[in-house]
Amino acid sequence: MKLVIAIVHDEDSYDVIDSLTEKGFQVTKLATTGGFLKSGNTTLIIGVEKDKVEEVLDIIKNVCKTRKTVISAPSPVMGTSGVFVSNPMEVTIGGATVFVIDVDKFEKF
Amino acid sequence: MKLVIAIVHDEDSYDVIDSLTEKGFQVTKLATTGGFLKSGNTTLIIGVEKDKVEEVLDIIKNVCKTRKTVISAPSPVMGTSGVFVSNPMEVTIGGATVFVIDVDKFEKF
Amino acid sequence: MKLVIAIVHDEDSYDVIDSLTEKGFQVTKLATTGGFLKSGNTTLIIGVEKDKVEEVLDIIKNVCKTRKTVISAPSPVMGTSGVFVSNPMEVTIGGATVFVIDVDKFEKF
Ligand code: NI
Ligand code: NI
Ligand code: NI
Numbered sequence: 001m002k003l004v005i006a007i008v009h010d011e012d013s014y015d016v017i018d019s020l021t022e023k024g025f026q027v028t029k030l031a032t033t034g035g036f037l038k039s040g041n042t043t044l045i046i047g048v049e050k051d052k053v054e055e056v057l058d059i060i061k062n063v064c065k066t067r068k069t070v071i072s073a074p075s076p077v078m079g080t081s082g083v084f085v086s087n088p089m090e091v092t093i094g095g096a097t098v099f100v101i102d103v104d105k106f107e108k109f
Numbered sequence: 110m111k112l113v114i115a116i117v118h119d120e121d122s123y124d125v126i127d128s129l130t131e132k133g134f135q136v137t138k139l140a141t142t143g144g145f146l147k148s149g150n151t152t153l154i155i156g157v158e159k160d161k162v163e164e165v166l167d168i169i170k171n172v173c174k175t176r177k178t179v180i181s182a183p184s185p186v187m188g189t190s191g192v193f194v195s196n197p198m199e200v201t202i203g204g205a206t207v208f209v210i211d212v213d214k215f216e217k218f
Numbered sequence: 219m220k221l222v223i224a225i226v227h228d229e230d231s232y233d234v235i236d237s238l239t240e241k242g243f244q245v246t247k248l249a250t251t252g253g254f255l256k257s258g259n260t261t262l263i264i265g266v267e268k269d270k271v272e273e274v275l276d277i278i279k280n281v282c283k284t285r286k287t288v289i290s291a292p293s294p295v296m297g298t299s300g301v302f303v304s305n306p307m308e309v310t311i312g313g314a315t316v317f318v319i320d321v322d323k324f325e326k327f
Contacts, residue, residue: 001208028150057325101320101321105209106208107205107206109205109207110317112223137315156315156317211319213220214271216314216315217316218313
C-alpha cells in the first residue's frame with residue numbers, strides 16, 4: 001500500500017478528483033493554501049495499491065500538468081487604429097507536486 | 110515513531126479525538142472534505158511510539174467503525190390507520206480509513 | 219527526498235513560512251486545528267532533499283521553538299499606591315512538532 005500526497009492547483013482539483021474517483025480511487029481532499037505566491041492549492045491524499053501508483057500518477061499528470069493558455073489582458077490597450085483592443089497574453093497554469101509514501105499498515109474499520 | 114493518518118467521519122471526530130486525548134495521544138485535526146459521495150470527513154494525524162500503534166488503532170476502531178443505526182425516515186408516511194407514522198429505516202454510519210507510516214525523525218521544539 | 223510535516227502554532231506560521239520560502243523551500247500550508255486544549259495549530263508540509271532536512275529543521279526550530287514571553291495580565295490590579303498597574307505575567311508560547319518521512323517517489327508535473 002502506498003499513500004499519494006498530491007498538491008494541485010485549485011482550478012484543477014474538481015477535475016482530478018472526478019477522474020480519480022471514476023477509476024475507483026478513494027480521494028480525500030484537505031483544505032489547503034500555498035505559501036507566499038502560491039495561494040490556491042489543494043492537497044489530496046489517495047491510498048493506493050503499489051501496482052496502481054503509476055495509474056494514479058498518470059491521471060494526476062494528465063489533468064494537472066503545467067500548460068500554457070491564452071487569456072485576454074486584464075485591461076484593454078489602445079490599438080494603433082485608435083480602438084481599444086484586448087491584448088491576448090500567454091500564461092502558464094496548472095502544475096502538481098506529488099509525493100508517494102510507503103504505508104506500513106492500512107486498515108479500514 | 111509512527112505517524113497515524115486517520116480519515117474518519119465528521120460525526121465521530123469529536124469522540125475519537127476525545128478518546129485519544131484522554132489516553133495521552135497528541136492529535137492534530139486537519140480540516141477535510143471527502144471526494145464525491147464522501148463529504149463530511151475529518152483527517153487526523155497522530156504521532157505515536159511504535160508500541161502504542163495498536164492501542165491507537167483500537168481506539169479509532171471502537172469509536173469509528175462502520176455500524177448500523179435506525180433512524181426515522183425524513184418524511185412521515187400515512188399509516189394504514191390514517192395516522193401519519195414515522196418510518197424507521199436502518200442506515201450504515203461511521204467507518205474509518207487508517208494509514209500507519211514510518212517516521213524517520215521526530216522532533217519537538 | 220523527504221517530506222517534513224510540521225505542526226506549528228498559528229502565531230508562528232507566517233514567520234516560519236516566510237523564512238522557509240526565503241531560503242527556497244516550497245511550503246504547503248494545511249488548515250489545521252488542534253485537539254482539545256490545542257486550538258490554533260497550523261500544519262505545514264515541505265518536500266525537501268535529504269541533505270537539506272537539517273536546514274529546514276533549524277529554521278523551524280529558530281522561529282517556532284517554545285519560549286517565554288511577558289504579557290500584561292488581562293485585568294489591571296490596584297497597586298499599593300492606589301493606582302491601577304498592569305501585572306506582568308510570564309507565559310510560554312510557540313512550540314513545534316515535526317515529523318520527517320521518507321519519500322518513495324517525488325514528481326512535479
Ligand atoms: Ni503551482
Ligand atoms: Ni465513510
Ligand atoms: Ni503547542
